[in-house]
Amino acid sequence: xxxxxxxxxxxxxxxxxxxxxxxxxxxxxxxxxxxxxxxxxxxxxxxxxxxxxxxxxxxxxxxxxxxxxxxxxxxxxxxxxxxxxxxxxxxxxxxxxxxxxxxxxxxxxxxxxxxxxxxxxxxxxxxxxxxxxxxxxxxxxxxxxxxxxxxxxxxxxxxxxxxxxxxxxxxxxxxxxxxxxxxxxxxxxxxxxxxxxxxxxxxxxxxxxxxxxxxxxxxxxxxxxxxxxxxxxxxxxxxxxxxxxxxxxxxxxxxxxxxxxxxxxxxxxxxxxxxxxxxxxxxxxxxxxxxxxxxxxxxxxxxxxxxxxxxxxxxxxxxxxxxxxx
Amino acid sequence: xxxxxxxxxxxxxxxxxxxxxxxxxxxxxxxxxxxxxxxxxxxxxxxxxxxxxxxxxxxxxxxxxxxxxxxxxxxxxxxxxxxxxxxxxxxxxxxxxxxxxxxxxxxxxxxxxxxxxxxxxxxxxxxxxxxxxxxxxxxxxxxxxxxxxxxxxxxxxxxxxxxxxxxxxxxxxxxxxxxxxxxxxxxxxxxxxxxxxxxxxxxxxxxxxxxxxxxxxxxxxxxxxxxxx
Numbered sequence: 001x002x003x004x005x006x007x008x009x010x011x012x013x014x015x016x017x018x019x020x021x022x023x024x025x026x027x028x029x030x031x032x033x034x035x036x037x038x039x040x041x042x043x044x045x046x047x048x049x050x051x052x053x054x055x056x057x058x059x060x061x062x063x064x065x066x067x068x069x070x071x072x073x074x075x076x077x078x079x080x081x082x083x084x085x086x087x088x089x090x091x092x093x094x095x096x097x098x099x100x101x102x103x104x105x106x107x108x109x110x111x112x113x114x115x116x117x118x119x120x121x122x123x124x125x126x127x128x129x130x131x132x133x134x135x136x137x138x139x140x141x142x143x144x145x146x147x148x149x150x151x152x153x154x155x156x157x158x159x160x161x162x163x164x165x166x167x168x169x170x171x172x173x174x175x176x177x178x179x180x181x182x183x184x185x186x187x188x189x190x191x192x193x194x195x196x197x198x199x200x201x202x203x204x205x206x207x208x209x210x211x212x213x214x215x216x217x218x219x220x221x222x223x224x225x226x227x228x229x230x231x232x233x234x235x236x237x238x239x240x241x242x243x244x245x246x247x248x249x250x251x252x253x254x255x256x257x258x259x260x261x262x263x264x265x266x267x268x269x270x271x272x273x274x275x276x277x278x279x280x281x282x283x284x285x286x287x288x289x290x291x292x293x294x295x296x297x298x299x300x301x302x303x304x305x306x307x308x309x310x311x312x313x314x315x316x317x318x319x320x321x322x323x324x325x326x
Numbered sequence: 327x328x329x330x331x332x333x334x335x336x337x338x339x340x341x342x343x344x345x346x347x348x349x350x351x352x353x354x355x356x357x358x359x360x361x362x363x364x365x366x367x368x369x370x371x372x373x374x375x376x377x378x379x380x381x382x383x384x385x386x387x388x389x390x391x392x393x394x395x396x397x398x399x400x401x402x403x404x405x406x407x408x409x410x411x412x413x414x415x416x417x418x419x420x421x422x423x424x425x426x427x428x429x430x431x432x433x434x435x436x437x438x439x440x441x442x443x444x445x446x447x448x449x450x451x452x453x454x455x456x457x458x459x460x461x462x463x464x465x466x467x468x469x470x471x472x473x474x475x476x477x478x479x480x481x482x483x484x485x486x487x488x489x490x491x492x493x494x495x496x497x498x499x500x501x502x503x504x505x506x507x508x509x510x511x512x513x514x515x516x517x518x519x520x521x522x523x524x525x526x527x528x529x530x531x532x533x534x535x536x537x538x539x540x541x542x543x544x545x546x547x548x549x550x551x552x553x554x555x
Contacts, residue, residue, distance in 0.1 A: 082374040090510050093373065143507075145375060190508040261508055280451050280505070289374050294364050297376050297435060 074290020095223035116164035152214030173254035175246035198254035338409035388424035453504035460497035
């Protein structure tokens, strides 16, 4: 049998500089140099070298906010090991097992479309880490379970304000990172990769919509959508797109992955609504997950309209038939 | 034909059936063990959604054992080792038992014993319609699985009744396929295995020289002919 022996001088797989970076080395070094000059000169760092961002799991400083569900918070282990992130596999335990392979540093978010400030951004350009707040939201999955989770982030509105959408912008489209080498789940076309999502601009600007970089006071681990994800708490969980690499402002309704996969079951809006069933199961109640032991067997609650956020979001849907625009 | 070895004969005579039974009980023992571990606060496989885990595990087990039942005849054909047919009925019965547990878990953990809710699901949700239809068709096969029932029905009628396993398996695979979100590989793998097992029977049927006149089968039908549950 032939096998590869690792000599003391041989580089292990993850030590090898990826080819695109090797080919790009001159520009990278030059950019780093220029950034250094910029820092010395005290220039604004908007498009210069990204400032250091906490690695997944590192502690974040965040202030408490008024957004706080009163119910018990799910255990951190539950929220970080029972995940839907189909790029890493369709089992709930796949993301925690495989997502560590995803490199989140460096991370570039491409902003394009109907806005005055398109371009390539670092996470720290978009999210002001000095203004992080903690919000305890209920996450309601379309699969009829929920967990109460303390997220850390900034209002999406503050990010959008920086990007200055034009008057033509009516929607915001988002795209998840896609990397065939680190995402075992994308080998099979479970969905039409990359994962895409979208919101109406007024939904994205709503006070509840959180551009999220952490949970439980720590930077997001990969399985929860590091380094940057959306949380839209009045919608089913799949609308809260993970590991965002692209933000595009559009004048027409953007395509969304689950809607493309099965339009009858997943609408563009996908607001939590106990009165509109998923064709394959009832949405009237939900399993409450994240308690200890076997509590997930018996813990159930009635699902609230808009996941309990009616006060903040009902004005967005005035005059709409939510059974039709599900 | 395999060489007849005394050791193989002894195995077939004394060990094959009890060992099969033990193997068929193992998945159930595994579920019980996970709940016992969880109740004692020890590490277990149930995860954070024990109900979902239990449904999936019992359903997967039922479907896989059903496919195993259908694999016995092709295995006998390929190896020529006919004692295999003696374990076919108990494997089929195990598929029924895991199917029953799967539905009981659903009734208990999801519907809290509400039969009207179950009926509503059966009418409203295609994948549950398919799954319940598969289970309903298994009932007569389970009830007629004893030697006494074979005698009472007569060999030919018993065999024909047990051809129901073919639509049951198709419904079972469709139940799984229509249950999952997105385009997932696992139900397709089950479907491919089922297609191969059914394809083998079609191939064998086409290849067999047809007798001039139909003969009444003789002997114990549970030991020949199509798979029985």
